[in-house]
Amino acid sequence: MLRQWMAGLTFALSVMLSAAFSVAPMVAPAQEANAPGSEAEAPATAPATDKPRPGTLEDILRRQQGLKLDPERLLRRPAPPAPIPLPPQLGTLGRQSDADLWRALKSGAYARPSSDTASGKLMQTAGEEWRRLRREVILKYAPWLPAGVLGLLVLFYLIRGRIRIRGGRSGRTIPRFSMSHRIAHWFLASVFILMAISGLMILIGRPVLLPLLGHEVHSVLLSAALQGHNLFGPVFILALLIAIVRFMRGNFFQWADVKWILRGGGMLGVHAPAHHYNFGEKTWYWIVVFVGLGMAATGLLLEFPWLVETLLYHQLATILHALGAVVMIAVALGHIYIGSIGMEGALDSMLKGEVDENWAREHHDLWYEQVTGKKAVHGGGGDDTPPPAAAAEQT
Amino acid sequence: MSETADTVIRTMLDQTDGDIAAYLEACVHCGECAEACHFYLATQDPKYTPTYKLMPLVKAYKRHKAPLRSVKGMLGLLPAEVSEEELREWESLVYDSCTMCGRCTLVCPMGLDIAGTIRKMREGYSAAGIVPDGLRTARENVVKTGSPMGVTAKALKAQIARQEKETGLEIPLDKQGAEYLALFSSMEVMGYPEVIGAYARIFARAGIDWTISTEAYEATNIGVQIGDGPLARKLVARIVDAARKLGVRHVISPECGHAYGAIRWAGPNMLGETFPFEVIHIIELLDRLRAEGRLEIGEKDARRITLHDPCQIVRRGGLLKEPRRLLDDACADFVEMKGSGVTNLCCGGGGGVSANPRAEELKTQAFSCKKAQLDAIDGLKAVVVPCANCRGVFEDGLDALGGDYEVIGLSELVADTLKD
Amino acid sequence: MGLVEFIEGPAFWFALAVFVAGALWRFVGIIRIGHKPDLAPPKGSAGWGWIRGNLRHFFPRGLFAERTWMHVLGGYAFHLGLFAVMFFAAPHVDFIRERLIGVGWPALPRWGFIIAAEIAFAGLIVLWVRRFSDPVMRLISDWDDHVGSWLTFLVMLTGCLALERAHVSLRALHMGLVELWLIYFPFSRLMHAFTFMLSRGATGASYGRKGMTL
Ligand code: SF4
């Protein structure tokens, strides 16, 4: 039953994740949106002027080369925004303070540039906003997610201990994962661990490792972590794609999953049905797919910054990459726990490719019935019910 | 160390020459070979991984013969001495689960000749008397009667007389100065005597001057299968002596894989001389006659027929195209099995396995792989099996697993399709 | 002499000496066991067979590769990647030219190195995963297999971590592991990098004599 509880936790985490993901994209643009006059907003706030304009540097160069200008492009270019008047300049009598001037600039006051090749904005604050978001929000709070999950797992283990196979092992096994499944899984798992460790070092090395190790060691370690992270990134994407393809079958949500949720993953004392994968496992799979692909995309952008020119995207990528990472690490911790020390018989499936019949009946009854052709009889929840092995054998 | 273990290890290591040493050194434990071995394929039991069958020899070699062993010894890195229990535990792997088919060699990235190495291990086991009962009985028969099935010269003569009557041809016995001396395997003499008749018909047509010796008619060499060097030498010597006495120029090895290897390739090395005659496999001879136009084929066999390549003939004997050329002439509807030719799958009973009752069940299991290949051919009617031993295994296997295919020898097929 | 100088100086020469002497000793030792001349009249050439056997076993046979393609791919990826990285990484070429033999050859560009290294890592991980998750592999593997894999992995990993060439200590770490690897090499299964010739050759020669063109 507690196994289902664990799977429920997985689910909860997945919800948190999707929440994080729907919020995250809003956070960063919000910074940008607050600063009036960012390029995207300019046309809305400032009416376009139809006065002829001198061209950009590029236009000038094209003209010099005797090439024809592209009138389309010239028209499309946003007109310079109407200048926001600056507060009166600092006079000899000191009517205005410097602080006021800077504040105005920061909040987006425009200068009157001599040409409109520059966008007219004197101070670009997105970088600072990003830095503050990263330092004061992400770095401060995000690492607590995996740490918290780890704590919960320890607590859970101490309270509940290992989930045993009810009725013990039957000694008979059913094949569950083929060799290629196992290779795909462990390939991804080993690269994931490397990526997670090096990534965490990059993310929280400064607050956590630096005080412990001192500048010299820390800088060496981080240089190594960065190289390793960059190097294994593409391998991770390869492993991810292989695993996505390999495990897609059987991971689409089914009717039984609704029942599984309605029965609280088995927490309510009733048996929760599951096919080859239960709802928790399927959720984990789709987290791997979507967050994993998100990590891949943002990671590629960070590793090959020339792919996109817009600064905003890069800032967004670092934020999303960090958020996705902590979420994935947190959920993976749960996955590792339940797949190894947390539950008897679970590791067999990935190590040997085979699982015990009793394990299969208990945790994946529908799948068990499908492969063995036997009926799965459930003990009804109490640990003292006789092992269902005998009943199953008679059928 | 017990004396038995000592004998096994010493003999095995004596047999380990530079080639075997290279094999033992080079294995990278990649496990590819498992996928080639019919015993593993049929059972999926990892212990049938070919390289695993060599473990005791590997350990002994590392401890007693490998270069740099002294340095490793100083660091305490040598494997422990191989114990007698361990050797006995491996006995069934060495004797029951290797037909010495050599298929694993093909897939091995290092090209290890597992079959040849198993043979060396059997030398050790046999020297210490650790031999499966079935093979021991066969050996006793050989020592007594000269044939593993106890076929005496009298029995042979009776079978020959019957074949003479059936074919109406004279079969020359002990003919001095004949050009060819034909050998048979006990299995053929007792189980498929029509082979003798087939020889008579083909040779009569091709005008070949041949004979059968009453002193040396048995071609199979149990000594080689068990790994009993002295016995193997004795059996080869018997043939060589008879051939010398009769003054033949060619000795024909029968449709039997191991026999061919034993006389053709191992024989001269056992006796330490190059023979004064040519050893030729019956398939080679038939192919030669075919090329010379001395085998005129009349009506072809119209059934859908496939060919089983006996490992010792095609893979370890090098006769790949010969049987196919003969079959193309003799059959109208010849089809290949999947993976035929050098990568063919063993029948499961070679290398003394079929003479070893303990291995019966495993052998049948292994044959199921072969049978699956037969079943995959649509409308198959018959399978040509140019090896008396394989033929027996096929018949047993088809009996046990069900399967309605006729099993025929190549010489009989050729004899049957000769122009009248 | 500091630790770094020691690792990059005397320790390296010592390791190299052990490697060369050990590997030679073992290789020659195997050949010197020798074998008796074969008296059976040959049907073909043993010499050609030796060469053919060596070449033939570089390529898998389709029939079997069907079943183990993942492993076969992993094997190729690792070995080819490692070969490229070992002999064509720019720092390695420099090292060989400046400290070993005095001549160099064109090195891989940085992106080439990265691709080769990625391929090698992917392959090695696949091989290693197979080693512990396949029942056959678990049965036949011993500690030598695992030590060899890990040592090679660490050598490759530290090499990549030192790629920036900004920290002497990272380079020294890589060097130190390389030295361990070199010393371990002649005593271990890593020797297959040389012994493969002998075993393939032995089989090839015997097949060649029998007139087989496999
Ligand atoms: S020689 Fe044949 S039977 Fe023996 S281990 Fe190799 S594949 Fe198996």
Ligand code: SF4
């Ligand atoms: S295929 Fe060859 S190298 Fe690989 S484990 Fe088998 S014998 Fe050893």
